[in-house]
Amino acid sequence: MRRSEEILRRPDYSFNRGVYKSMGFSDEDLRKPIIGVANTWSEVCPGSYNLRALAQSVKNGIYAAGGTPVEFGVIGACDGTAQGSEGMKYILPSRELIANDVEVMVQAHRLDGVVLLGSCDKIVPGLLMAAARLRLPAILLPGGPMQGGAPFDGRASDLTSLSEGCGMLKAGKIAPDELDSLEESCCPGCGSCSFYGTANTMCCLGEALGMTLPGGALIPAVYAERTRMAHRTGEAAVRLVKENLTADKIINRESISNAIRVLNATGGSTNGVLHLTAVALEAGLSADEVTGLFEALGDTTPLIAKVNPASKYNMEDFYLAGGIPQVLRELSPLLERGALTVTGKTVGENIENYHYRAPNREVIKTLEEPFSRSGGVAILRGNLAPEGCVTKPSAIVPEMHVFHGTARVFDCEEAAETAILGGEIAPGTVLVIRYEGPKGGPGMREMYKAMKYLYGMGLATSTAIVTDGRFSGTNNGCFCGHVSPEAAAGGPIAAVRDGDRITIDIPAKTITLEVGEEEIARRLALWQPPKQKYKTGYLAIYEKLATSASRGAVLNVEN
Structure with a gap:
């Protein structure tokens, strides 16, 4: 019996059914798997700004696959706005609130599974912590990175260009109007910031963990493919519930090892160490075990991808170069290929079945000819x-x-x-x-x-x-x-x-x-x-x- 069925049986739980019916749900809706859509949408965080529209596509996918979606809101603060002020003190602690919020909503309402919508720095790890803690069917959908802005200092600009520009202004290297112009053009649209910071790192690690559909981490926010991915994610959530493929079968020592490999191979954010440790603790690993994995795998994982700030290429370039599927393909001999993923298949099977585009070797190299023999962290x-x-x-x-x-x-x-x-x-x-x-x-x-x-x-x-x-x-x-x-x-x-x-x-x-x-x-x-x-x-x-x-x-x- 599904969890939702336990509280929706007649006649003992007619009260609970009446609650749902007050919002327009039908008897047919309540016979299906009830799947939460945990949405961190807001108008204060550009990485979350498109999640309202994506949530609808997720819900359409859940309906199409025979489930009933129930959407609820989750907080999601913006690192960019909080930088350099007392507000930044709240950002990392918000990770624990996000995990707790999802836990409370899923457990209080006995939901059968959950789709986790988020893109940014502490939001994604908080969602993954909740998934590992709940040990229920769960799947992550990032909102996608924003595109790069007007050229500045030899590359496409982004939000960090403004901070660099402030230092250049102070040093007399640029004029005030140049900085003003940069402010207007460095962020051309919504999405997680276009560089390989913590937000995009954690989205990539979510895919490496097997918690995101293949290719789902890096599709830019404005691409139509992002909407299609949202629909497929909703469909996959229903399948996960029907097959009882729970997050604890996916997030484990093997998948954490794969995520550590990808973090090192791509030169991701150092915050990935902090967040993977927290996710692993929720999955039952010890902190010492995770630290040991970082030390051991860092020495044996070459750096095969370079993205801004390590190169001029931004996240859209990384996506077009093949993204995380191409990285996993190159790392295949080093990976735990038997680790399960939200596709219901193993990492190895996903690598074999994915449809790849031609790789850009200026962005993603091979094990034989890496950027460096040692990892990025x-x-x-x-x-x-x-x-x-x-x-x-x-x-x-x-x-x-x-x-x-x-x-x-x-x-x-x-x-x-x-x-x-x-x-x-x-x-x-x-x-x-x-x-x-x-x-x-x-x-x-x-x-x-x-x-x-x-x-x-x-x-x-x-x-x-x-x-x-x-x-x-x-x-x-x-x-x-x-x-x-x-x-x-x-x-x-x-x-x-x-x-x-x-x-x-x-x-x-x-x-x-x-x-x-x-x-x-x-x-x-x-x-x-x-x-x-x-x-x-x-x-x-x-x-x-x-x-x-x-x-x-x-x-x-x-x-």
């Missing part, structure tokens, strides 16, 4: 980050893969940005931005603007940033984020002082504070934990319960 450890930190070799010029610098310490993002724009940062500096971790922020903000300002000031290849906060997937230059334990938890990053020497050695997978262990211990013995920043509201809850970045920055409810 790396975990570094050392006395500055005993539990590890995350960097992105594919976004760092090779001559900076080993960097020695002098620390300049900032206890918040804003202080670092003021110093950069004020001309206070010299080549050879390692900017240490701390108390921006999950607890310290709280909310683990992205040091996106700081990195972009360094780029605009001409310092991107002569400085580095080390932080217990995060970075946007669009950042390039030498950076290490997710330093764990964080400063607010008394991690060694809290002991760094101005003038200390720091060494980042990506080939050796190490990050070192060049200070004696006894001196570090002495400094930490004098350290005092910061006072709680928020006394009320959701951030107060998150600040109390958030775990370390190495544990996915999820909420610890065990105590």
